[in-house]
Amino acid sequence: MAEYTRLWNCLALIRLRNPPVNSISTAVLHGIKAGLQKALTDHTVKAIVICGADGKFSAGVQVCDSSVFYNAQCSP
Numbered sequence: 138m139a140e141y142t143r144l145w146n147c148l149a150l151i152r153l154r155n156p157p158v159n160s161i162s163t164a165v166l167h168g169i170k171a172g173l174q175k176a177l178t179d180h181t182v183k184a185i186v187i188c189g190a191d192g193k194f195s196a197g198v199q200v201c202d203s204s205v206f207y208n209a210q211c212s213p
C-alpha cells in the first residue's frame with residue numbers, strides 16, 4: 138500500500154500504491170508512517186520523496202474511509 142525504497146545517494150522513496158488513484162486509506166497511512174520511520178532511522182537519508190504508483194500521485198483521503206481522519210489525528 139506504501140512501498141519504501143532506499144534510492145541512490147541520500148534519497149529514500151515512499152511510493153503510494155492503492156489503485157486506481159492511490160487514495161489514502163488507513164493501510165496507506167500506516168505504510169507512509171512505516172516508511173517515514175525507516176527513513177528517519179537511516180541517518181544516511183537526507184531527503185524523502187513521496188510519489189504515487191502508475192503515474193498518479195494521490196486523490197487524497199479515501200472516500201468512505203472515515204477512520205483515516207481518526208488515525209491521522211490520534212497516531213503518535
Ligand SMILES: CCCCCCCC/C=C\C/C=C/C(=O)SCCNC(=O)CCNC(=O)[C@H](O)C(C)(C)COP(=O)(O)OP(=O)(O)OC[C@H]1O[C@@H](n2cnc3c(N)ncnc32)[C@H](O)[C@@H]1OP(=O)(O)O
Nearest residue numbers: 157158160161166169187195196197198199200205206209
Ligand atoms: C502523503 C500525504 C499524507 C496525508 C495524510 C492525510 C490524512 C487525512 C487528513 C486530511 C484530510 C484530507 C482531505 C482530502 O484528501 S480532501 C480530497 C479528497 N479527494 C477528492 O476529493 C478527489 C476526488 N476525486 C477526483 O476528483 C477524481 O476522481 C480524480 C481527479 C482523482 C480522478 O478523476 P478521473 O481520472 O476522471 O477518474 P474517476 O473520477 O473516474 O475516478 C476513478 C476511480 O477512482 C475512484 N476514486 C477517485 N477518488 C477517490 C478517492 N478519494 N477515494 C476512493 N476512490 C476514489 C473513483 O470512485 C473511481 O472508481 P470506480 O468508479 O470504481 O472506477
